[in-house]
Amino acid sequence: MKLSRRDFFGAAGVGAAGAVALGAGSWAAGRDAEPATATAAAGQDAVEFHGDRQAGIVTPAQDRLHFVSFDVITDDRDALVRLLQDWTTAARRMTRGQDAGPVGAVQGNEYAPPDDTGEALGLPPAGLTLTIGFGPTLFRTADGTDRFGLADRQPAALVELPAFAGDLIDPTISGGDLCIQACADDPQVAVHAVRNLARIGVGLVSVRWSQLGFGRTSSTSSDQVTPRNLFGFKDGTDNLKAEQPATLDRFVWVSGTESWMDGGSYLVSRKIRMLVEVWDRQNLRDQQQTIGRTKGSGAPLGQRGEFDPVDFTTQVEGDVAVPPTSHVFLAHPTNSGTAILRRGYSFVDGSDGLGRLDAGLFFLCYQSDPETGFVQVQRNLRTDKLNEYVQHTSSAVFACPPGVTGDDDWWGSGLFG
Amino acid sequence: MYARKTSLVAAGAASLALLAACGGGSSAGGSGSEASDDIAVSATDTTCDVDATELDAGTHQFTVTNTGSSTTEFYLYAEGDRIMGEVENIAPGVARTLLVELPAGEYQAACKPGMVGDGIRNALTVTGESQQLSDDEQLQTAVEDYTRYVGSQTTALREQTQAFVDAVNAGDVATAQGLYQVARTYFERIEPVAESFGDLDPRIDARENDVEEGGTWTGFHVLERDLWQTGDLSASGPVADQLMTDVDDLVTRVQTLELQPLDLANGALGLLDEIASSKITGEEERYSRTDLWDFQANLDGSQTAIASLRPVIAEADPDLAAALDSAFAATQADLAQFASGDGFLLYTELTTEQLQGLSDSINALAAQVSQVPAVVAG
Numbered sequence: 067m068k069l070s071r072r073d074f075f076g077a078a079g080v081g082a083a084g085a086v087a088l089g090a091g092s093w094a095a096g097r098d099a100e101p102a103t104a105t106a107a108a109g110q111d112a113v114e115f116h117g118d119r120q121a122g123i124v125t126p127a128q129d130r131l132h133f134v135s136f137d138v139i140t141d142d143r144d145a146l147v148r149l150l151q152d153w154t155t156a157a158r159r160m161t162r163g164q165d166a167g168p169v170g171a172v173q174g175n176e177y178a179p180p181d182d183t184g185e186a187l188g189l190p191p192a193g194l195t196l197t198i199g200f201g202p203t204l205f206r207t208a209d210g211t212d213r214f215g216l217a218d219r220q221p222a223a224l225v226e227l228p229a230f231a232g233d234l235i236d237p238t239i240s241g242g243d244l245c246i247q248a249c250a251d252d253p254q255v256a257v258h259a260v261r262n263l264a265r266i267g268v269g270l271v272s273v274r275w276s277q278l279g280f281g282r283t284s285s286t287s288s289d290q291v292t293p294r295n296l297f298g299f300k301d302g303t304d305n306l307k308a309e310q311p312a313t314l315d316r317f318v319w320v321s322g323t324e325s326w327m328d329g330g331s332y333l334v335s336r337k338i339r340m341l342v343e344v345w346d347r348q349n350l351r352d353q354q355q356t357i358g359r360t361k362g363s364g365a366p367l368g369q370r371g372e373f374d375p376v377d378f379t380t381q382v383e384g385d386v387a388v389p390p391t392s393h394v395f396l397a398h399p400t401n402s403g404t405a406i407l408r409r410g411y412s413f414v415d416g417s418d419g420l421g422r423l424d425a426g427l428f429f430l431c432y433q434s435d436p437e438t439g440f441v442q443v444q445r446n447l448r449t450d451k452l453n454e455y456v457q458h459t460s461s462a463v464f465a466c467p468p469g470v471t472g473d474d475d476w477w478g479s480g481l482f483g
Numbered sequence: 484m485y486a487r488k489t490s491l492v493a494a495g496a497a498s499l500a501l502l503a504a505c506g507g508g509s510s511a512g513g514s515g516s517e518a519s520d521d522i523a524v525s526a527t528d529t530t531c532d533v534d535a536t537e538l539d540a541g542t543h544q545f546t547v548t549n550t551g552s553s554t555t556e557f558y559l560y561a562e563g564d565r566i567m568g569e570v571e572n573i574a575p576g577v578a579r580t581l582l583v584e585l586p587a588g589e590y591q592a593a594c595k596p597g598m599v600g601d602g603i604r605n606a607l608t609v610t611g612e613s614q615q616l617s618d619d620e621q622l623q624t625a626v627e628d629y630t631r632y633v634g635s636q637t638t639a640l641r642e643q644t645q646a647f648v649d650a651v652n653a654g655d656v657a658t659a660q661g662l663y664q665v666a667r668t669y670f671e672r673i674e675p676v677a678e679s680f681g682d683l684d685p686r687i688d689a690r691e692n693d694v695e696e697g698g699t700w701t702g703f704h705v706l707e708r709d710l711w712q713t714g715d716l717s718a719s720g721p722v723a724d725q726l727m728t729d730v731d732d733l734v735t736r737v738q739t740l741e742l743q744p745l746d747l748a749n750g751a752l753g754l755l756d757e758i759a760s761s762k763i764t765g766e767e768e769r770y771s772r773t774d775l776w777d778f779q780a781n782l783d784g785s786q787t788a789i790a791s792l793r794p795v796i797a798e799a800d801p802d803l804a805a806a807l808d809s810a811f812a813a814t815q816a817d818l819a820q821f822a823s824g825d826g827f828l829l830y831t832e833l834t835t836e837q838l839q840g841l842s843d844s845i846n847a848l849a850a851q852v853s854q855v856p857a858v859v860a861g
């Protein structure tokens with residue numbers, strides 16, 4: 067499948083699905099108040115939890131991330147269902163800026179541990195979204211066991227990712243039965259949410275790995291300013307955006323499968339170490355030729371403005387402006403034949419014992435099928451000049467179901483129902 | 484195990500011709516000028532007597548006799564340790580000759596008993612007419628010199644790979660293990676050149692995880708696994724033969740290599756980046772653990788490329804030239820701490836602190852080398 071840019075951007079529509087903002091009410095006085103409709107400052111509002119689609123996918127990318135992957139450690143299907151219901155209730159509350167439980171962090175019995183951990187007291191909802199995904203091993207363990215009677219509901223698209231050239235995957239920070247992506251404009255709000263879900267799940271799930279992201283590296287709405295990644299380049303310019311519903315329907319949302327996944331999306335996570343020390347000593351010209359865009363404005367090489375279309379035929383001094391080994395050349399739909407919605411975050415996890423920052427991109431992307439999404443793009447990046455400076459160290463894939471539609475609905479109702 | 488045999492490193496004036504007469508060595512493609520003299524060099528384990536301190540500009544022959552008990556090397560350095568000529572691998576009791584053209588200038592002649600360290604050095608002054616080259620001529624000379632270096636390295640690579648492949652095909656594990664790092668040294672010194680031929684570098688040098696699912700893993704590291712991990716060479720023959728074919732291919736393609744001055748600068752940095760990004764983590768030689776041999780080869784290759792450009796750098800930015808000299812010397816010394824016998828300690832024998840020290844040293848050097856492209860681009 068080859069696409070032209072026209073197929074792509076002709077389809078732009080209006081309205082960001084699932085991103086209806088609610089006012090944050092009396093959060094400043096505590097997190098136990100019901101949401102009000104007063105508008106709060108940008109970055110503090112609540113994002114509606116209910117909807118046909120899960121929030122946290124095309125929702126304008128918030129600034130911070132806490133991502134967690136769980137192993138389910140119970141074999142009791144009913145207990146797992148109850149957990150998903152409890153989680154949904156807590157998620158509904160926390161995304162509104164309330165305590166995780168009905169009692170609250172400080173209001174309960176003095177002799178009982180509180181049902182909220184308390185570190186978000188006084189903080190606004192901060193745009194928190196909680197997005198759940200189910201990993202292939204929930205349906206069938208690595209040795210083929212169908213623990214929860216879900217094997218016949220495993221979507222064909224939900225299979226472990228293949229190994230790619232140059233991968234250096236650490237299995238201890240890869241995979242998982244369940245994941246929660248918590249995004250917010252305040253890091254403490256995101257961490258608070260993950261921590262409380264983990265607390266609620268004690269004895270049923272075990273944290274397999276988790277990742278903090280301190281800054282977004284993509285835009286998912288054309289209203290957003292494009293952020294920069296740790297290589298200093300604008301990242302997210304040519305991302306799929308909330309304003310292109312037809313394009314999203316084609317590349318991001320699952321449809322027509324007549325299964326519990328219709329209205330959902332597949333999430334691929336890749337922790338990508340960026341060798342920033344090596345990158346920082348490359349000359350500016352080489353950096354730009356590696357990405358295929360200019361570092362200042364973010365314009366494609368050979369063009370002037372950030373949002374000017376990439377043109378692979380433009381020449382500069384007799385050479386094609388965007389080198390065929392550049393990241394943008396190989397990742398662009400014209401050459402990859404597909405599109406994905408990127409929603410990654412920068413991380414710095416201390417240092418690596420060799421005098422180098424352990425820094426990089428926690429790459430997240432959503433697509434209607436991993437095989438024709440991430441896998442197809444990543445295979446096309448085999449000759450990417452960027453590969454000299456990055457290394458993929460963790461990998462996971464999850465099926466994210468459609469949204470929770472109301473107070474009676476819960477995460478996974480379609481799958482387990 | 485670490486024995487560089489026939490390396491010729493030449494850098495200098497446009498008319499410079501360098502012919503080395505070391506065992507099995509290739510000539511460096513010079514003009515074939517003849518020497519009018521024969522300067523005796525007497526090398527022992529502790530001394531290096533050079534039978535001259537002053538020379539006229541022109542072509543000279545040195546005959547190095549090793550009367551010591553360990554293998555030695557002989558180098559002629561110009562300013563900044565730019566190698567004007569070298570004789571490698573001079574075994575005890577052996578005499579070898581070096582033919583080199585020296586323009587006027589200050590040089591150092593050095594013997595390196597045991598093949599490690601700075602060597603025992605003697606000052607050598609060459610007088611006569613010195614040439615003034617234009618900037619463009621200097622750059623062109625640098626490219627010619629480095630291209631010649633690449634040619635001699637690939638020639639040696641072919642010979643050593645053939646010996647290695649023969650040992651693999653003969654099922655001789657011990658001999659093949661001994662030759663593995665010798666052959667690889669010639670490859671690692673000029674790896675950026677191989678990289679410029681796209682698929683050749685992965686075919687020759689891919690690590691297991693460099694290959695995508697369903698792809699075929701070929702090259703040195705497959706044989707490394709067979710030699711060190713499984714010790715089973717029964718299925719290695721086709722891999723060895725393919726390696727030979729790919730190395731032959733590299734040698735052929737290098738003959739029409741057209742480098743630009745910037746390629747030298749970027750290649751020098753690329754070699755250090757190789758160490759800093761994947762070699763320092765021990766990913767390269769994960770079965771043989773001979774990673775430090777690769778460090779040395781990458782470092783030497785980088786230094787040679789920069790040395791070729793040194794006259795250009797020294798003219799444009801003398802401070803940078805001096806900083807490069809001391810940074811290369813410092814990193815060479817840092818690495819030399821881990822020399823052992825004719826080679827190095829294994830990667831796994833270094834502590835985390837020692838590895839971090841090497842990493843810091845490489846990064847400091849690379850910071851200096853990263854200034855060179857802007858100087859070369861003018």
Ligand code: HEM
Pocket residue numbers: 295297299300301302303304305336338339340357359376393394397398399406426427429440443444447456
């Ligand atoms: C650390 C690793 C990476 C860095 C630093 C990086 C950086 C960038 C930058 C700076 C851009 C240009 C701005 C933009 O259009 O958003 C870009 C575009 C893009 N990247 Fe990446 N990227 C990385 C990894 C990946 C991976 C793993 C994939 C997918 C397999 C990917 C897919 C894309 C796509 C699809 C585009 C848009 C290309 C276009 O339509 O022009 N990137 N990336």
Ligand SMILES: [Cu+2]
Pocket residue numbers: 671674688767
């Ligand atoms: Cu290598």
